[in-house]
Amino acid sequence: MNKKIYLIVALLLSFNFSIGRAAPAKVLESAVVEIQDLPEMEIANGEFSIPIGGLSGLAVRRTKRNGKVVLWSPTDRGPNLKSAKTNDGVARPFLNDLYRPRIIEFEFDVQKKSARFRKYRSLKPNTITGIPNIAPGRGEEFDEIPTTWQGERIANAPLGIDPEGIAIGENGHIWLSEEYRPSFLEFSRSRKLLARYVPETHRVLGPKTKAVLPAVLARRKLNRGLEALCAANGLLYSVMQSPLPIVKGKSRLVRIIEFDPKQQRVIGQYFYVLEREDADKIGGIAHIGEKQFVIVERDGRVGENAFKRVYRFDLAQATNLEQLQKEWVGTKKAERLGVKFLLEQGVQPAPKSLVGELAAAGFDSVEKI
Numbered sequence: 001m002n003k004k005i006y007l008i009v010a011l012l013l014s015f016n017f018s019i020g021r022a023a024p025a026k027v028l029e030s031a032v033v034e035i036q037d038l039p040e041m042e043i044a045n046g047e048f049s050i051p052i053g054g055l056s057g058l059a060v061r062r063t064k065r066n067g068k069v070v071l072w073s074p075t076d077r078g079p080n081l082k083s084a085k086t087n088d089g090v091a092r093p094f095l096n097d098l099y100r101p102r103i104i105e106f107e108f109d110v111q112k113k114s115a116r117f118r119k120y121r122s123l124k125p126n127t128i129t130g131i132p133n134i135a136p137g138r139g140e141e142f143d144e145i146p147t148t149w150q151g152e153r154i155a156n157a158p159l160g161i162d163p164e165g166i167a168i169g170e171n172g173h174i175w176l177s178e179e180y181r182p183s184f185l186e187f188s189r190s191r192k193l194l195a196r197y198v199p200e201t202h203r204v205l206g207p208k209t210k211a212v213l214p215a216v217l218a219r220r221k222l223n224r225g226l227e228a229l230c231a232a233n234g235l236l237y238s239v240m241q242s243p244l245p246i247v248k249g250k251s252r253l254v255r256i257i258e259f260d261p262k263q264q265r266v267i268g269q270y271f272y273v274l275e276r277e278d279a280d281k282i283g284g285i286a287h288i289g290e291k292q293f294v295i296v297e298r299d300g301r302v303g304e305n306a307f308k309r310v311y312r313f314d315l316a317q318a319t320n321l322e323q324l325q326k327e328w329v330g331t332k333k334a335e336r337l338g339v340k341f342l343l344e345q346g347v348q349p350a351p352k353s354l355v356g357e358l359a360a361a362g363f364d365s366v367e368k369i
Contacts, residue, residue, distance in 0.1 A: 042096070057284060071106045073106065077101060077162040079094070080093060083144055097148055103121035128193065129157045132145075141199075141219070144222055144223065159193075161176070162179040166229060167229050173194070179225030180225060182198075195264070199214060212266065225241065226239070230287050240257075251277075252275075254272045256315070256350065258270070266322060269329070270315055272313060275307075275309065283368070304359070308364070311354055
């Protein structure tokens with residue numbers, strides 16, 4: 001049941017915010033609805049079956065004449081078990097190594113506050129999988145070691161992705177953000193891969209790869225790449241799930257990327273300051289007008305001490321790092337030295353204000369939002 005609740009919580013929040021109805025500060029309406037007709041998938045060579053899940057981002061595909069809303073959400077890389085450190089690196093067991101990430105289509109009834117599964121939407125080509133790209137090696141750009149649930153090594157996949165965010169562009173193209181490289185993926189209306197945008201200086205992972213994202217993003221924590229994604233004013237906005245890792249301590253600075261699909265390049269990069277070091281994960285992001293957004297900050301806990309909050313922030317009042325032309329922008333120096341360093345450099349992080357406490361609103365039984 002927790003899996004189903006999580007899906008609907010993410011659904012309601014993303015839907016409300018995506019149409020510009022962010023609640024006033026200190027007021028947050030909540031509801032939990034179960035998705036009807038949610039299919040199951042086989043895992044562990046058919047030994048078990050579980051409800052389809054792993055959904056994160058959400059996009060409004062269209063509104064029907066009867067007022068019902070058709071929503072799209074990407075699955076993640078597929079069902080897996082907890083990672084474990086080995087002599088070769090961090091191993092991640094996959095319960096279905098043939099699983100292919102896809103888009104799930106829902107229909108949401110605004111009046112009745114009910115939802116039901118409609119269909120799968122496959123991604124093309126069929127070589128897109130959920131298996132990591134790069135085996136452990138020197139540097140910080142490799143992935144976890146993929147294994148079967150029985151511990152057998154799985155070959156890395158050049159077109160493996162771990163989707164998190166989804167957005168629909170002005171031309172109808174479908175965009176996904178994912179955590180492995182990290183990268184953006186651009187698909188046609190028929191869900192055929194057009195391009196994969198990865199960090200600069202990164203090795204090529206297929207003929208459609210374009211290395212245009214800031215190189216420093218490739219130095220992310222394992223499985224903590226580009227999380228949230230939304231479209232606004234003809235541009236894409238995406239947020240790293242967590243601060244880039246530093247040698248000592250923890251940073252509270254998360255990078256926000258502003259991407260121009262027409263120019264196929266990053267035109268903005270900003271810092272967002274997390275409220276707490278122990279709540280170092282971003283959930284979703286949604287545009288609410290001009291250059292203002294709402295965003296979810298969370299930890300991995302459940303219960304009354306869980307930290308799940310929604311904040312509003314404004315990029316119009318934040319410093320665009322792409323315009324600074326300073327060497328430290330392409331390093332983790334800012335993450336290491338913190339907010340004080342930014343202010344000394346004349347850099348303003350995105351100002352934010354609290355919208356609501358999700359745990360207090362009844363969402364304290366789920367780890368991820």
